[in-house]
Amino acid sequence: MAGQGSTAAQRGLTEQDVAAVREETSSGRTVTVWFTPAAVGVPAGGSAKVLAVGDLAEGDFIQVRPAGSRDALFCSPGELTRSRPARGSAKSRQPAETATDHTEAPPAAAVRPVRARRAAPPAEPASATPATGRPAPEEKVVASPAPAQPSKPAPARPRRRNERSGALTVSLTSTGEGDWKVEVLVGTRRVVPATPIQAADVAVVSRALPPAVAEVITTALAEARRRQEERVAHLREELDAAQRTLEQLGVD
Structure with missing residues (x-):
């Protein structure tokens, strides 16, 4: 069972948290937040510095800069938390996500090509057997070409938070x-x-x-x-x- 710190990290910023972050940022203090699993295009558990908090009450109106990056991103309150995640929480999710990716499609060895057998001609009457007494040649089996294995669709490009649209x-x-x-x-x-x-x-x-x-x-x-x-x-x-x-x- 996850601890209370893990539950808080999953919850995101509340209205009281947003108001506190806006007040601290406006006064010039440095505010550190962490990305929740709901964040898009950034690893969960990573830290960021808050640059500004907009006046909007919904959507992506919190401007942050991830640690080690020069880009500014715009996030919603549900993508951020003020609770530091437990150590190793971000790394522990990566093997599970990798294993999930490998189990999406069956291995190539499990797909067997379909061999089509041509139908044999109807049996001839005994009187039609050649006088030489040699047995009729056996019908050959022709294998149809194996159908091309459908290529795995390319993964969707993650949405970058710093892409902006509008006038x-x-x-x-x-x-x-x-x-x-x-x-x-x-x-x-x-x-x-x-x-x-x-x-x-x-x-x-x-x-x-x-x-x-x-x-x-x-x-x-x-x-x-x-x-x-x-x-x-x-x-x-x-x-x-x-x-x-x-x-x-x-x-x-």
Whole structure:
């Protein structure tokens, strides 16, 4: 009977686990998870680091990087667990899976070719026997060619978790203070959350875009610069006033 740790590893992440992983990842902490047998294209029991947890409540919205790999995969909660599997659990399943593969088809030696025997002609009357008294030649047995053994179908290609489909959407957003962020969606899935970028980088990118788009971005950058200049001027006035007050309070 399997222990409680094995049962937890089979169960996958609960809603409470997903909420905890999202909070820890957002705070910058490193979260380690393990793949359950439900994971596709990766060995069960392998570990991975959580990169991000999307806002979706269903489907593959947890982004992880398997140990020893540079690829990022998207998994569902049922494919991951926070319970470390028992040692050797991943290796112990491999011999069983290999044995199962060998028992799918019977060995080639068990398939015997079918030999077809041609029907003998009807017996002739005694009067038809040649006068020489020699016995009639025996009918030869002709073996038909053995039917070709059907080839074993190729195994289905495992689905790779990092294959993405859908329209790619890159969004740039800015605030009145001149702060810019970029966000990337594949279909309805957020693959890159809102990430801050420098206004100078936005200005460089806008030069490679169509003139209408570049004009909108340039206008937004100019307006943000104007507001910051006004703020700087106001702060300087306050600083000068504070400096004069400080000089008046000086003691000779």
